[in-house]
Amino acid sequence: MGVRRVEARPRYAVSDDRDLWERLRVADEDALADLFHRHSDAVYNFAFRRTSSWASAEDVVQATFVALWRRARAGKVDRLTLDTARPLLLVMAGYEAGNVLRASRRQAALTDRIELIDHTGTVPDHSADAAARVDDERSMSQTRRLLDRIPAKQREVVELVVWSECSIAEAARALGVPEGTVKSRLARARTRLAGLLDLGTTEGLE
Amino acid sequence: MTRQIPAERPLPHKTVILDRVLADTDEKRGRKTWLLPVVAAASIAVVATGALTVPSMLKSDPGPAGKGGSSATTTTPKPADNTVSVDRGSLTEAQAKAFATECIKWVGSHDIPGQTFETAPLDWPGMGAKIGKIRHATKVTDSDRSTDWTVAVDSGGRTYACDGTITTKDPDGRVRRNYTFTTFSRKYPDGLGGSGDTAGSIGKPDGTLTGFSSSRWVTAGPGVTTVQRRMVMKGKPGPWFTTDVVDGLAYIRSWSSVTLRLGDKARVETRRLDKDGNVVGPVVTDRRIVVKGRSGDGYTALDFDK
Numbered sequence: 001m002g003v004r005r006v007e008a009r010p011r012y013a014v015s016d017d018r019d020l021w022e023r024l025r026v027a028d029e030d031a032l033a034d035l036f037h038r039h040s041d042a043v044y045n046f047a048f049r050r051t052s053s054w055a056s057a058e059d060v061v062q063a064t065f066v067a068l069w070r071r072a073r074a075g076k077v078d079r080l081t082l083d084t085a086r087p088l089l090l091v092m093a094g095y096e097a098g099n100v101l102r103a104s105r106r107q108a109a110l111t112d113r114i115e116l117i118d119h120t121g122t123v124p125d126h127s128a129d130a131a132a133r134v135d136d137e138r139s140m141s142q143t144r145r146l147l148d149r150i151p152a153k154q155r156e157v158v159e160l161v162v163w164s165e166c167s168i169a170e171a172a173r174a175l176g177v178p179e180g181t182v183k184s185r186l187a188r189a190r191t192r193l194a195g196l197l198d199l200g201t202t203e204g205l206e
Numbered sequence: 207m208t209r210q211i212p213a214e215r216p217l218p219h220k221t222v223i224l225d226r227v228l229a230d231t232d233e234k235r236g237r238k239t240w241l242l243p244v245v246a247a248a249s250i251a252v253v254a255t256g257a258l259t260v261p262s263m264l265k266s267d268p269g270p271a272g273k274g275g276s277s278a279t280t281t282t283p284k285p286a287d288n289t290v291s292v293d294r295g296s297l298t299e300a301q302a303k304a305f306a307t308e309c310i311k312w313v314g315s316h317d318i319p320g321q322t323f324e325t326a327p328l329d330w331p332g333m334g335a336k337i338g339k340i341r342h343a344t345k346v347t348d349s350d351r352s353t354d355w356t357v358a359v360d361s362g363g364r365t366y367a368c369d370g371t372i373t374t375k376d377p378d379g380r381v382r383r384n385y386t387f388t389t390f391s392r393k394y395p396d397g398l399g400g401s402g403d404t405a406g407s408i409g410k411p412d413g414t415l416t417g418f419s420s421s422r423w424v425t426a427g428p429g430v431t432t433v434q435r436r437m438v439m440k441g442k443p444g445p446w447f448t449t450d451v452v453d454g455l456a457y458i459r460s461w462s463s464v465t466l467r468l469g470d471k472a473r474v475e476t477r478r479l480d481k482d483g484n485v486v487g488p489v490v491t492d493r494r495i496v497v498k499g500r501s502g503d504g505y506t507a508l509d510f511d512k
Binding site for chain 2: 029032033036037040041043044045048049054058061062065066069070099133135136139140143163198
């Protein structure tokens with residue numbers, strides 16, 4: 001079948017995520033498109049911080065919204081209990097990032113088997129933007145190694161609250177845990193990573 | 207000094223990605239089945255991966271059909287054995303040449319900064335090797351009923367092989383590469399030859415694993431006309447997935463939708479048949495799997511060869 005093209009539309013000031021989400025629940029294509037335009041950047045950057053790869057992050061964005069769209073078409077999207085869908089989409093992206101990373105690791109392992117017969121090839125030119133992206137990926141990869149010093153549940157709170165600027169309440173709802181749990185996880189993460197990663201202040205955690 | 211994270215960037219190719227999302231109609235290609243986490247799903251997705259077969263991980267297992275196990279031994283399979291053919295015909299000569307040309311590009315390739323396997327340019331200096339002979343140019347089905355291509359290329363005394371789909375460019379000109387490259391080895395001690403196997407699974411947020419798949423190339427010995435592979439999940443064998451030998455080679459896939467939980471075990475078996483349907487040589491178990499607990503990075507993992 002052909003690819004359907006949906007034009008970008010102006011944001012509706014009167015339409016919050018709850019309205020869009022209700023329309024999404026009955027598989028409204030325009031609602032999905034609006035949600036995509038609202039939150040795809042946030043999902044993209046969340047996924048980059050999880051995967052340390054801009055290319056993988058693109059794949060995660062697509063996989064996340066494909067999964068959402070399939071659920072919507074199957075009538076299996078629950079009601080939105082937050083004002084914004086962003087925290088939920090980020091948690092979903094976290095699941096998808098796992099599978100994208102799995103595929104990447106498998107591919108990397110396979111390419112390790114390539115015999116290096118000819119080393120005379122030269123590297124093509126890269127634009128400044130491409131170089132900056134590579135720098136980003138190296139930097140993020142180093143940051144992830146630091147973040148790996150703390151447990152996964154603390155990491156995901158850092159990713160949601162500190163890096164993606166979700167509120168404590170939003171993160172708690174999206175993760176299905178009490179707000180106090182989010183606060184304590186974040187506080188422990190800040191203690192463990194003090195001096196290593198900039199995780200902001202303790203404001204709001206008391 | 208504390209480390210900062212890189213600045214955010216806008217998602218590129220928004221319209222293209224959205225088009226792809228909305229064009230998705232094939233439910234069978236779904237990669238996972240998790241429930242939308244409106245108020246739940248606190249844990250990070252479970253991920254499991256199989257990758258390469260390390261020679262030390264391979265074990266020859268006589269198995270019920272191959273007891274006695276030398277290559278000269280033949281055993282007639284039980285009539286009740288359930289089989290599923292993965293063969294879907296041959297590539298045309300033009301398809302075979304195109305896929306072989308794409309496949310052999312990875313011989314002599316090297317990392318390109320800023321590029322991944324999936325996005326590396328179609329051509330770059332120094333890549334590729336001369337095609338000696340093209341073998342096993344066939345089509346095979348996958349667990350989602352999609353069709354992939356396979357091809358093996360002899361070059362410089364070695365054999366390289368690829369399975370997947372021919373490389374394309376998407377509407378905005380980006381390379382979309384979706385095949386697996388592998389190099390044959392003579393080192394595998396299990397007698398199957400070919401390549402190490404590739405295995406994978408799909409993790410779910412509840413900590414279970416499903417969607418297991420495993421595939422490998424096999425170099426067929428004398429008299430072998432068919433290769434079969436099956437997955438034995440928690441002691442219960444699945445069907446034998448079957449492929450015909452073409453040009454002395456076989457590419458066999460197997461899969462299972464059984465769900466495994468922490469501590470569950472599974473294995474993958476491969477056997478070879480002659481033209482009369484007799485088993486030739488031992489049944490080889492070239493994957494042993496145990497579902498481990500969550501690792502330090504939060505992902506549940508498979509442990510192989512336990």
